[in-house]
Amino acid sequence: MAADHRGGRTIDNPWIVVGGELRAGAAPIDGRAGAPGIRLRESSGRQVVVPGTPSSVPVDTSAGTGSDGAVAGLYLEFVDYPGHFVLPAVVESELGTLRVAGVEEAEIQLGIDAPMLPNGQPAPAGKEIYATVRIAAVDTSGRTSAWVERQLRVMPTGTGDLEVTLSMTRSTDLDLYVVAPTGAVVYYGNTDEASGGQLDLDANAACSSNMGVDNEHIFWPPGRALAGTYQVRVANYESCIGGGPVVYRITVRNCGETAVFSGTFEGGGQSESCLEDPGANRGWCQRVVDFEVTPCE
Secondary structure, rough: HHHHOOOOOOOOOEEOOOOEEOOOOOOEEEEEEEEOOEEEOOOOOEEEOOOOOOOOEEEEEEOOOOOOOOOOEEEEEEEEOOOOEEEEEEEEOOOEEOOOOOOOOOEEEEEEEOOEOOOOOEEEOOOOOOEEEEEEEEEEEOOOOOOOOEEEEOOOOOOEEEEEEEOOOOEEEEEEEEEOOOOOOEEEEEEEOOOOOEEEEEEOOOEEEEEOOEEEEHHHHHHOOOOOEEEEEEEEEEEEOOOOOOOEEEEEEEEEEEEEEEEEEEEOOOOOOOOOOOOOOOOEEEEEEEEEEEOOO
């Protein structure tokens, strides 16, 4: 995730909340009568988090009573990690306008740069870690809702000079493709490409394998990403949701910089490999972005 989401920190907490400010101590919970309300829009299972990639937690809030009951923002705590985050009602970011105010829907964007345990130690290599984020709404008078909790599952993905992550809003079989400057394509059919590109996370394959992970990840280890032009494609291989719409997001990290792109699919998909550039065609296979890579300093 972009470095500016971590700026000015004095508290050792590896988690990031886009637009949020990390403060010391526990959140100042005030459960007076007439407090605002909050609910998770999705709460089943553990939400997957890929390190370095924003993950969306959708919530709905409702105003408290009286003239000072408008929702002013959210408090977030990651259980057993130090400090708490304050997220104001409206945040402008590279991910768009994030709104909380009143009864509007909110899309909280959170993430972690690298899997870290609450004691500040790195997670064991290749091991998933589990965490809990709890969220409360606060109104303009300082009254707070009860906490709602979302269980998180941090995946042990590879890191390097170049990382590309596909995230999707629904559990369906979308596939990630990255074309290297050599023309070689890294995807589910070529998971370890000669220049170093590796697919190490594949989700919802054939609507049966790794269901609910809803993220795919390709990376080049440090010093292995060739200079030149890369292309990212996403394919709708098979709909696991009856042809319904799914929104996807592509996160590209290169030499510490992050860029985010998005798109949508609808329909039954096509069980073929997207090995040819689809150009402007936005059917079952979509060209998302071309970008240049230079060696990291």
